Amino acid sequence: MKQYSGAILLLAVMLVFPLAVQDAYYQHLMILVLLWVAIGSGWNLISGYAGQVLFGAAAFFGVGAYTAALLSHKLGISAWWGLPLGAVITFALALPFGWVCFRLRGPYFALATLALNEIFRHIATIWESLTEGMVGILVMQTFVSKVPYYYIALGIAVASVLTVEIVVRSRWGYYFVSIREDQDAAESLGIDTLRYKSVALCLSSCMIGLAGALYTNYMGFIDPRVVFSLHDVSIAAILVGIIGGVGTVSGPAVGAFIMVAVMEIFRSGGFGFLGKLSSATGSPFVATLTKYISEAHVLSFGLLVIFVILYLPNGVVGDWPILKKKLLFWRRQATV
Amino acid sequence: MAFFEAKNITKFFGGLAAVNGVNFRVEQGQTYGLIGPNGSGKTTIFNLINGYFPLTTGEIYFGGRKISGLKTYRICQEGIGRTFQVVKPLKRMTVLDNVVASAFLRTRSKREAVRLAEETIAFCGLTAHKDKLAKSLPIASRKRLEITRALATKPKLLLLDETAAGLNPSEVDEAIRLIRKINESGITIIIVEHIMKVIMTISDRILAINHGMVIAEGTPAEVASNHEVVAAYLGEDYDAQS
Numbered sequence: 001m002k003q004y005s006g007a008i009l010l011l012a013v014m015l016v017f018p019l020a021v022q023d024a025y026y027q028h029l030m031i032l033v034l035l036w037v038a039i040g041s042g043w044n045l046i047s048g049y050a051g052q053v054l055f056g057a058a059a060f061f062g063v064g065a066y067t068a069a070l071l072s073h074k075l076g077i078s079a080w081w082g083l084p085l086g087a088v089i090t091f092a093l094a095l096p097f098g099w100v101c102f103r104l105r106g107p108y109f110a111l112a113t114l115a116l117n118e119i120f121r122h123i124a125t126i127w128e129s130l131t132e133g134m135v136g137i138l139v140m141q142t143f144v145s146k147v148p149y150y151y152i153a154l155g156i157a158v159a160s161v162l163t164v165e166i167v168v169r170s171r172w173g174y175y176f177v178s179i180r181e182d183q184d185a186a187e188s189l190g191i192d193t194l195r196y197k198s199v200a201l202c203l204s205s206c207m208i209g210l211a212g213a214l215y216t217n218y219m220g221f222i223d224p225r226v227v228f229s230l231h232d233v234s235i236a237a238i239l240v241g242i243i244g245g246v247g248t249v250s251g252p253a254v255g256a257f258i259m260v261a262v263m264e265i266f267r268s269g270g271f272g273f274l275g276k277l278s279s280a281t282g283s284p285f286v287a288t289l290t291k292y293i294s295e296a297h298v299l300s301f302g303l304l305v306i307f308v309i310l311y312l313p314n315g316v317v318g319d320w321p322i323l324k325k326k327l328l329f330w331r332r333q334a335t336v
Numbered sequence: 337m338a339f340f341e342a343k344n345i346t347k348f349f350g351g352l353a354a355v356n357g358v359n360f361r362v363e364q365g366q367t368y369g370l371i372g373p374n375g376s377g378k379t380t381i382f383n384l385i386n387g388y389f390p391l392t393t394g395e396i397y398f399g400g401r402k403i404s405g406l407k408t409y410r411i412c413q414e415g416i417g418r419t420f421q422v423v424k425p426l427k428r429m430t431v432l433d434n435v436v437a438s439a440f441l442r443t444r445s446k447r448e449a450v451r452l453a454e455e456t457i458a459f460c461g462l463t464a465h466k467d468k469l470a471k472s473l474p475i476a477s478r479k480r481l482e483i484t485r486a487l488a489t490k491p492k493l494l495l496l497d498e499t500a501a502g503l504n505p506s507e508v509d510e511a512i513r514l515i516r517k518i519n520e521s522g523i524t525i526i527i528v529e530h531i532m533k534v535i536m537t538i539s540d541r542i543l544a545i546n547h548g549m550v551i552a553e554g555t556p557a558e559v560a561s562n563h564e565v566v567a568a569y570l571g572e573d574y575d576a577q578s
């Protein structure tokens with residue numbers, strides 16, 4: 001029980017968060033964090049545990065998002081049905097994709113997922129009679145308040161993390177890691193590697209697809225550029241996984257939090273601090289600096305990743321012992 | 337019907353015949369030695385048996401069933417375990433987890449898999465290393481882990497590829513003891529080994545190959561006195577020693 005006490009405490013904090021913090025802006029940020037926990041967990045299962053690098057998470061995210069949007073737009077059914085259905089449809093997409101593409105290894109598989117991402121983005125752009133193309137699809141939001149979305153996102157995030165936790169302790173988890181460590185050895189030990197790679201991909205795609213469907217419901221608008229974005233979804237998913245710690249259960253949660261926080265600090269110029277500073281001082285220098293920093297929020301992320309890869313190759317969670325030692329060391333030096 | 341039989345197996349890599357028309361049978365309970373100079377095709381024969389490479393021609397039978405053409409994992413499920421000459425430990429997993437992963441082949445219960453893994457680890461004398469990461473093991477223990485992992489799949493036939501190579505003399509003796517113990521527990525073994533002391537003491541029969549072709553087959557004494565074998569493989573030294 002003790003090993004879970006931290007997780008339970010965190011869950012309790014998350015449960016009371018929207019009651020304690022009424023500001024819609026912070027609630028919005030937390031919803032984004034929770035969405036990224038689900039996407040990051042999905043990425044982590046197939047890439048961090050099974051070792052098959054998913055470079056096209058947006059394919060599944062976008063298919064989940066479009067499932068929800070099209071249900072409401074074409075069939076007049078509530079976009080909320082997109083959650084269960086989005087998971088089912090991404091599963092149905094991942095299964096044949098895995099069956100064909102898991103014959104490829106390493107970077108070749110990663111490239112195939114990238115191709116899948118691009119294929120779907122083009123389909124969604126070109127097939128205007130179905131998807132409205134670049135115009136995008138508008139969905140009526142159900143709630144004015146962010147709180148219901150928050151709790152649904154929390155549910156999906158918790159379910160994703162729990163699924164990973166349960167799976168990696170089971171036979172499947174042993175198989176996934178064996179495949180990651182040495183596929184030939186795994187196969188010689190009687191593991192049907194093609195099958196279990198597919199299992200991992202299907203589970204992952206469900207989590208990512210669910211997040212996509214929730215995104216549609218929450219944002220109320222999607223277009224191909226946003227939900228099939230290579231940069232803002234596929235690569236961001238990899239970054240969330242790497243920063244938190246590849247192949248650790250809580251890594252994606254930590255990574256999601258750090259990513260959203262860093263992106264937002266840059267985008268908003270230190271939560272508006274720099275903006276206030278420039279208007280207070282009236283200095284044109286600070287104003288330009290603010291503008292550049294907020295435009296460089298994408299770059300910030302690249303820098304963060306370089307830092308993590310250089311100093312914490314196993315991510316914040318994977319290298320926590322090292323990080324803790326360093327922090328303690330600093331503190332001791334400070335007190336001396 | 338033989339327990340294990342390779343019929344006319346051939347493997348071409350481009351124009352090179354790595355294995356060329358090899359026939360042999362192994363009876364249940366035997367320790368069957370496979371010898372030949374470097375590059376003569378021993379490892380390739382294992383890779384053919386275990387389905388890692390498809391055969392160019394020929395057939396392989398095991399327990400009365402044709403297994404050539406099956407996928408590698410299916411062949412393991414049928415009861416053929418193997419070790420790799422160049423060891424393939426699951427590096428970032430502990431020794432126990434390495435073995436648990438393979439023990440899952442015969443059971444779906446985790447508790448049962450862990451129990452089987454611990455039992456096999458004890459049998460192979462790796463208990464002291466149980467919780468270490470596989471990548472931190474010295475070579476002798478890595479070789480042993482290869483055997484342990486293969487044993488945890490409960491094979492009827494075990495293929496050992498140079499499990500004593502690179503070990504010091506006392507480790508070699510331990511390896512011989514372990515292989516004997518495995519054989520006594522009822523598992524049939526095909527063993528590739530360069531160290532003559534090992535192969536001559538533990539094999540019931542030996543197959544000698546050169547350039548992918550059989551040059552001799554028989555008891556250790558017969559093979560050791562075969563002129564072609566002596567010329568091709570054992571060299572003048574062994575001839576003088578014996």
Ligand SMILES: Nc1ncnc2c1ncn2[C@@H]1O[C@H](COP(=O)(O)OP(=O)(O)OP(=O)(O)O)[C@@H](O)[C@H]1O
Nearest residue numbers: 349352354372373374375376377378379380381421
């Ligand atoms: N995957 C491969 N592709 C091409 N040629 C190969 C391949 N594997 C083995 N060979 C070739 O087949 C021949 C037999 O190799 P094999 O590894 O079976 O020899 P070996 O008897 O196990 O040798 P050693 O005693 O050095 O382990 C060699 O000439 C080798 O170069």
Ligand SMILES: [Mg+2]
Nearest residue numbers: 378379380421
């Ligand atoms: Mg060899």
